[in-house]
Amino acid sequence: MGLSAFALNCSLKSSAESSSTEKLLDELLFALEEHGVSGHGTVRIADCDVRAGVTSDEGSGDDWPAIRRQILAADIFVLGTPIWLGHPSSHAQRVLERLDAFHGEQDDQGRMVSLDRVALVAVVGNEDGAHHVAAELFQGLNDVGFTIPANGMTYWVGEAMHSTDYRDLPAGSEKTHAATKLAAAQGAHLARLLAGHAYPAG
Amino acid sequence: MGLSAFALNCSLKSSAESSSTEKLLDELLFALEEHGVSGHGTVRIADCDVRAGVTSDEGSGDDWPAIRRQILAADIFVLGTPIWLGHPSSHAQRVLERLDAFHGEQDDQGRMVSLDRVALVAVVGNEDGAHHVAAELFQGLNDVGFTIPANGMTYWVGEAMHSTDYRDLPAGSEKTHAATKLAAAQGAHLARLLAGHAYPAG
Amino acid sequence: MGLSAFALNCSLKSSAESSSTEKLLDELLFALEEHGVSGHGTVRIADCDVRAGVTSDEGSGDDWPAIRRQILAADIFVLGTPIWLGHPSSHAQRVLERLDAFHGEQDDQGRMVSLDRVALVAVVGNEDGAHHVAAELFQGLNDVGFTIPANGMTYWVGEAMHSTDYRDLPAGSEKTHAATKLAAAQGAHLARLLAGHAYPAG
Amino acid sequence: MGLSAFALNCSLKSSAESSSTEKLLDELLFALEEHGVSGHGTVRIADCDVRAGVTSDEGSGDDWPAIRRQILAADIFVLGTPIWLGHPSSHAQRVLERLDAFHGEQDDQGRMVSLDRVALVAVVGNEDGAHHVAAELFQGLNDVGFTIPANGMTYWVGEAMHSTDYRDLPAGSEKTHAATKLAAAQGAHLARLLAGHAYPAG
Numbered sequence: 001m002g003l004s005a006f007a008l009n010c011s012l013k014s015s016a017e018s019s020s021t022e023k024l025l026d027e028l029l030f031a032l033e034e035h036g037v038s039g040h041g042t043v044r045i046a047d048c049d050v051r052a053g054v055t056s057d058e059g060s061g062d063d064w065p066a067i068r069r070q071i072l073a074a075d076i077f078v079l080g081t082p083i084w085l086g087h088p089s090s091h092a093q094r095v096l097e098r099l100d101a102f103h104g105e106q107d108d109q110g111r112m113v114s115l116d117r118v119a120l121v122a123v124v125g126n127e128d129g130a131h132h133v134a135a136e137l138f139q140g141l142n143d144v145g146f147t148i149p150a151n152g153m154t155y156w157v158g159e160a161m162h163s164t165d166y167r168d169l170p171a172g173s174e175k176t177h178a179a180t181k182l183a184a185a186q187g188a189h190l191a192r193l194l195a196g197h198a199y200p201a202g
Numbered sequence: 203m204g205l206s207a208f209a210l211n212c213s214l215k216s217s218a219e220s221s222s223t224e225k226l227l228d229e230l231l232f233a234l235e236e237h238g239v240s241g242h243g244t245v246r247i248a249d250c251d252v253r254a255g256v257t258s259d260e261g262s263g264d265d266w267p268a269i270r271r272q273i274l275a276a277d278i279f280v281l282g283t284p285i286w287l288g289h290p291s292s293h294a295q296r297v298l299e300r301l302d303a304f305h306g307e308q309d310d311q312g313r314m315v316s317l318d319r320v321a322l323v324a325v326v327g328n329e330d331g332a333h334h335v336a337a338e339l340f341q342g343l344n345d346v347g348f349t350i351p352a353n354g355m356t357y358w359v360g361e362a363m364h365s366t367d368y369r370d371l372p373a374g375s376e377k378t379h380a381a382t383k384l385a386a387a388q389g390a391h392l393a394r395l396l397a398g399h400a401y402p403a404g
Numbered sequence: 405m406g407l408s409a410f411a412l413n414c415s416l417k418s419s420a421e422s423s424s425t426e427k428l429l430d431e432l433l434f435a436l437e438e439h440g441v442s443g444h445g446t447v448r449i450a451d452c453d454v455r456a457g458v459t460s461d462e463g464s465g466d467d468w469p470a471i472r473r474q475i476l477a478a479d480i481f482v483l484g485t486p487i488w489l490g491h492p493s494s495h496a497q498r499v500l501e502r503l504d505a506f507h508g509e510q511d512d513q514g515r516m517v518s519l520d521r522v523a524l525v526a527v528v529g530n531e532d533g534a535h536h537v538a539a540e541l542f543q544g545l546n547d548v549g550f551t552i553p554a555n556g557m558t559y560w561v562g563e564a565m566h567s568t569d570y571r572d573l574p575a576g577s578e579k580t581h582a583a584t585k586l587a588a589a590q591g592a593h594l595a596r597l598l599a600g601h602a603y604p605a606g
Numbered sequence: 607m608g609l610s611a612f613a614l615n616c617s618l619k620s621s622a623e624s625s626s627t628e629k630l631l632d633e634l635l636f637a638l639e640e641h642g643v644s645g646h647g648t649v650r651i652a653d654c655d656v657r658a659g660v661t662s663d664e665g666s667g668d669d670w671p672a673i674r675r676q677i678l679a680a681d682i683f684v685l686g687t688p689i690w691l692g693h694p695s696s697h698a699q700r701v702l703e704r705l706d707a708f709h710g711e712q713d714d715q716g717r718m719v720s721l722d723r724v725a726l727v728a729v730v731g732n733e734d735g736a737h738h739v740a741a742e743l744f745q746g747l748n749d750v751g752f753t754i755p756a757n758g759m760t761y762w763v764g765e766a767m768h769s770t771d772y773r774d775l776p777a778g779s780e781k782t783h784a785a786t787k788l789a790a791a792q793g794a795h796l797a798r799l800l801a802g803h804a805y806p807a808g
Contacts, residue, residue: 012456012501046456052416052494084501085544086737087492090456094494097416115352128763131341131692132738138344139337139355140489147392148340148350150317150401157734160763161781175767186401190349193395199352199388214658214703254618254652254696287706287746288535292658292699299618299690330561333490334536342691359532362561363579377565519756535745542748543741543759551796552744552754554721554805590805594753597799603756603792 003191005032006074007042008067010081010092014046020124020156020166024180025080027172028122028154031180035188037076043067045091052094056101064098071099075191076118077146079137083125083157088133096140103144110202114145118191120183123155124166130155149190154180205393207234208276209244210269212283212293216248222326222358222368226382227282229374230324230356233382234278237390242276245269247293254296258303266300273301277393278320279348281339285327285359290335298342305346312404316347320393322385325357326368332357351392356382407595409436410478411446412471414485414496418450424528424560424570428584429484431576432526432558435584436480439592444478447471449495456498460505468502475503479595480522481550483541487529487561492537500544507548514606518549522595524587527559528570534559553594558584609797611638612680613648614673616687616698620652626730626762626772630786631686633778634728634760637790638682643797646680649673651697658700662707670704677705681797682724683752685743689731689763694739702746709750716808720751724797726789729761730772736761755796760786 007029011019022042029039048067051058057065071077081092088096105113119141123130134153142148156166156176166172209231213221224244231241250269253260259267273279283294290298307315321343325332336355344350358368358378368374411433415423426446433443452471455462461469475481485496492500509517523545527534538557546552560570560580570576613635617625628648635645654673657664663671677683687698694702711719725747729736740759748754762772762782772778 012458052450054416054488084458084497085504085547086741087497087500087540087544090494090498090501093488093491093497096491097488097494100489112352128734128736128761129738130734130766131345132735132741134344135337135341135692135738136491138340138350139333140491142336142340142350142352142354143333143489145352147352148344150314150344150347150349152344153341155734155766157766159765160736160761160779161785173766179767182404189399189401190396193399194392197391197395199391202384214660248658256618256690286660286699286703287749288539289694289699289702289742289746292696292703295690295693295696295699298693299696302691330532330534330559331536332532332564334533334539337490337536338693342693345691357532357564359564361563362534362559362577363583375564381565516756535749538748539741539745542744542754543737546740546744546754546756546758547737549756551756552748554718554748554751554753556748557745586808593803593805594800597803598796601795601799603795606788 003037003075003188003195005029005037005039005076005078006070007078007080008095009042009044010089010095011044011046012089012091015044018167021080021082023167024122024124024154024156025078028078028180028184031184032188035185037188040070040074050094050098054097054100072113075195076120076187078120078122080122081133083123083129083133086129086132088136099144111199112145115199116194117146118149118187118194119146120187121153125157126163126165127158127160130157147190147194149186151182151186154183205239205277205390205397206242207231207239207278207280208242208272209280209282210297211244211246212291212297213246213248214291214293217246220369223282223284225369226324226326226356226358227280230280230382230386233386234390237387239278239390242272247297252296252300256299256302274315277397278322278389280322280324282324283335285325285331285335288331288334290338301346313401314347317401318396319348320351320389320396321348322389323355327359328365328367329360329362332359349392349396351388353384353388356385407441407479407592407599409433409441409443409480409482410474411482411484412499413446413448414493414499415448415450416493416495419448422571425484425486427571428526428528428558428560429482432482432584432588435588436592439589441480441592444474449499454498454502458501458504476517479599480524480591482524482526484526485537487527487533487537490533490536492540503548515603516549519603520598521550522553522591522598523550524591525557529561530567530569531562531564534561551594551598553590555586555590558587609643609681609794609801611635611643611645611682611684612676613684613686614701615648615650616695616701617650617652618695618697621650624773627686627688629773630728630730630760630762631684634684634786634790637786638794641791641794643682643794646676651701656700656704660703660706678719681801682726682793684726684728686728687739689729689735689739692735692738694742705750717805718751721805722800723752724755724793724800725752726793727759731763732769732771733764733766736763753796753800755792757788757792760789
């Protein structure tokens, strides 16, 4: 059965600039393809106008409703973010705030509209912070209805207080590649199970 | 298919004292039973001698090996903890440290020994901190191989700086009961899927 | 000696709407006045155009440079935020990202430009999350040069999964008022010490 | 005026084994000495029997009362911890739980008994997690009455998923040394101010 993934890149930089987060997301989407998951592209929040708020539509000019549709159209939601001050980027937190609206929305079986979807997390920084960023994202995504596969995170960070970027490593990192492959294999497996066997009605 | 759950209570208090965490764990185990999941009892870390360390056996007198066997014998691992200073209790962090040993252990298919198991989290405090505690536990448990079902947490906390305990609420809390039921229904569903369809070989 | 405070309100809502964060900030600024600290008003990020980025000036139309000047003109920086999904608001994280630029800026003594300034934190939510939000803000603010007085936080949150807003409590909360007074007294004391005795040259 | 510092090492290993946390604590205590702060030794929690609980004395055999006296006898409290699963060690959380008792204790002026003391944090890991560990410790320590000087943290972590230990770096890390010196200079300055000008009565 064909599955699909949709990725959001929460880099602070628009597509005019290269992004380490994009590099890691590309690697994760490629790894997912090897498990029969077709990527439906990556959207950079910095290219969009995602309005502040906690509803699913903050009115004219808000780019969130289109992004929301793409999230709900996919089986796997891949959330990629850089680390700033040890935290998810403000764009990543903005995404969580907009997803919070799922708490007030139900499908025709009385379930959260996001159910049966798997979330994976990709985190990149010069140094330090990936596990905490994953903790924030896992808890936020789980709260709004996503399921987290075992080892559902891939990441790269450098040594303390250094300034290398992941996009500057031509071969990436072997350890990161292994984490990416594991997250993809397990994410695809779980998404396939849930696509065939939905959570019970509410 | 019959499933089983094993619960750890990370209260700082031994069984000689009543525990709000125990009350919430009892409610969660009861809710799981309604979905065909038999509880195999609850162990309180405060009653045991779980040694500091990051291996699966810290030597003579260490109670962890027996607890570890019970975790691995069950389909669902329920981790319950009180909130202290906004964090998981030191007993809960001790449990995560001992689970960290899974990173060096593989089953006969080259997979983490904990795979195919679902984790649920139950958090209780006088006030404030449940979401952060869940974030810490979800990320730690996911890192050592557990899968987190959608809405995989139940909790109760009171108003800021108040001192009511969950065990002092005779009827508990309706909202907490609803969260407990949802976590149980979705945790049982996911555990059943994974029991029948294991993650792929490593 | 007269001291001054500057407050940022990181509510997702503009001034067109009432804000619980504003109520708590007003109470904290009032308490600071009783210790000789004059408030220089409160700015709501939602009223401004604070651009994404990690420099002190992201170009034409960016409202951050004016806000940055107000932060540096004051002895006490008060950062107020609501809680969303257990985290600081995306506006609060945006503020931290812009403050990150301080790492590349020095005063004429080779010190961070923010040194000798005290930070206080005010956190409000319907339920749960204040301590973790304070943790994120304390660590971020400390990293960019602010000093945190003992008990440097005031907050209000309601019972788990309830929906009361702080602005709906006519008398606020006695316990919150006590925390506010303590944070103000200790913040003013520390700011006065640092205003008279600057940290050493770098 | 002579100042004193007291350090706790929350490594999971006893003094029978070498500790990266100890190396970083030694460097920080040495840096403090250059600012007139005499170290009163370092205690390893793993060598002690610090009982689980949230009072200042958990009864016969509890080593906490002696540690508590040393904390209160010093002007600067240095809390050092390794990172496990991205979190402070269980020993560090145990220390915070015991410090929580300060909420119920007052000096003869109605103030928290810990007031006028500065806290510094030293964090070490193979990879990733120092900022989050600092966030947890800053917030916990601030909650129980400690003041956090600007840049009050030093740390070292290696590249993602690598296994180098700080104690294996003969020369340590230049960047870590700079952070250590800054934390020491600013911590000593602030402790000196507070030793001469106590926070106001409660």
